[in-house]
Amino acid sequence: MAEQAETASRGVVQRMLSVVGAHNVASSVWGYVDTTIRWCWIPNWLPSWCPTSQMQLQTAEDMMLRCVDSMFSKQYVPISNGNRLWTLSFGCDHVKDKTPLVLLHGFGGGVGLWAQNLDALSQRRPVFALDLLGFGQSSRPLLSTDSREAEDQFVESIEQWRAKVGLEAMILLGHNLGGYLAVSYCMKYPGRVKHIVLVEPWGFPECPNTAEADRPIPVWIKALGAMFSPFNPLAGLRLVGPLGPTLVQTLRPDFKRKFSTMFTDNTVSEYIYHLNVQTPSGETAFKNMTAPYGWAKRPMLQRMDQLEPEIPITIIYGSRSGIDSNSGSAIKEMRPHSHVEIITIRGAGHYVYADQPEDFNHRVLQACDKVDCSREKSGY
Numbered sequence: 001m002a003e004q005a006e007t008a009s010r011g012v013v014q015r016m017l018s019v020v021g022a023h024n025v026a027s028s029v030w031g032y033v034d035t036t037i038r039w040c041w042i043p044n045w046l047p048s049w050c051p052t053s054q055m056q057l058q059t060a061e062d063m064m065l066r067c068v069d070s071m072f073s074k075q076y077v078p079i080s081n082g083n084r085l086w087t088l089s090f091g092c093d094h095v096k097d098k099t100p101l102v103l104l105h106g107f108g109g110g111v112g113l114w115a116q117n118l119d120a121l122s123q124r125r126p127v128f129a130l131d132l133l134g135f136g137q138s139s140r141p142l143l144s145t146d147s148r149e150a151e152d153q154f155v156e157s158i159e160q161w162r163a164k165v166g167l168e169a170m171i172l173l174g175h176n177l178g179g180y181l182a183v184s185y186c187m188k189y190p191g192r193v194k195h196i197v198l199v200e201p202w203g204f205p206e207c208p209n210t211a212e213a214d215r216p217i218p219v220w221i222k223a224l225g226a227m228f229s230p231f232n233p234l235a236g237l238r239l240v241g242p243l244g245p246t247l248v249q250t251l252r253p254d255f256k257r258k259f260s261t262m263f264t265d266n267t268v269s270e271y272i273y274h275l276n277v278q279t280p281s282g283e284t285a286f287k288n289m290t291a292p293y294g295w296a297k298r299p300m301l302q303r304m305d306q307l308e309p310e311i312p313i314t315i316i317y318g319s320r321s322g323i324d325s326n327s328g329s330a331i332k333e334m335r336p337h338s339h340v341e342i343i344t345i346r347g348a349g350h351y352v353y354a355d356q357p358e359d360f361n362h363r364v365l366q367a368c369d370k371v372d373c374s375r376e377k378s379g380y
Helices: 002-020 022-037 054-064 147-165 177-188 219-228 235-239 241-251 254-258 267-276 281-288 300-306 326-334 357-378
Strands: 072-078 084-090 101-104 127-130 170-175 193-199 313-318 340-345
Touching (some): 054 267, 072 147, 084 147, 147 281, 170 177, 170 357, 177 193, 177 300, 235 241, 300 326, 313 326, 313 357, 326 340, 340 357
Parallel strands (some): 170 193, 193 313, 313 340
Antiparallel strands (some): 072 084, 084 127
16 A cells, blocks of 8 residues: 555656646746845845845955954955955965965855964965855856866866966865865866865765665655755755845854854854855856765766875864765775875864864874975975
8 A cells, every 4th residue: 555655646746747847947937036036136225135245245254254363364366257266375484385275165165164273274384265266255257057167167266376376386175065176176287286185075975876776765855856956055045035144043053153262143154144145156056066965966986096196185074974984985995005094083073174173273284294294305
């Protein structure tokens, strides 16, 4: 009986999707919603549907960085097509001979989320933190809908940024999407990277072919997936308009806890809100790089053989994270003649650098120091 009911239910849903063309309808509707209502400056004399602006984002970022004691500069670094990448630069005279560390944030992030790390990491070497193209205060152009081309646009923007800043070589540290892009960049420009630090990286494993056989997905979930697949990941935040700031505070109270040693107010949630209700340029590109259920369309593990074996990799996971650390073990197995170190930080979740900043900073500094030791031994 249960099987018959399941079969009947599946048939009804499939017929509904077929008759109404749910996926196409949702695509059409959302094409309007997320390209028009995301701003919704109704007439000019009414407030924005989303209470945000570039100035408010800048102010929110300044609030995030107000507890950073080290001297640093802020600038827009121009790249091609009139685009600019927002950049924080840290560097004292006594560390200029050290290999610079470049921080690449994850999906939906920005330079302000490194607030608990910048002082410690910049004491021993120059540090640069940039907002990826399409995120934060960087330019938000229309990026390709093709996953390969979108990835290449991100990579080329990083290379153009490097050339403009004048870095000969660097240590690339990437969290989440930033880790994926760090490896992609290194595959194309291996001579520019001395070490890769991957922090809870996204997009490495392949989508398991046995998912349906081992754990069947209910029909209603598949139906909802078809309905919501055209939506950008953070579209709901823009859709609720003035309720957005409250929504972030309600759904992600953990961010306030992560930065509780620096802030007692809603500084972090306000920053995250303003980061993600601007034009969803990078967000849309990320969605186009993503397969159903969050898997990457172009899994990085399939391409690790393209990475030069001489380039060392440090992979950092949080012990309480939901990210599968098996990718780290797979990378180690695939690179038997390369340096691959896997670090698990106790008590940390996906945002390792914010959950356990002291431990994270210490481990990253250790990994970076090995780069300069190797360079001194080789005579460079």
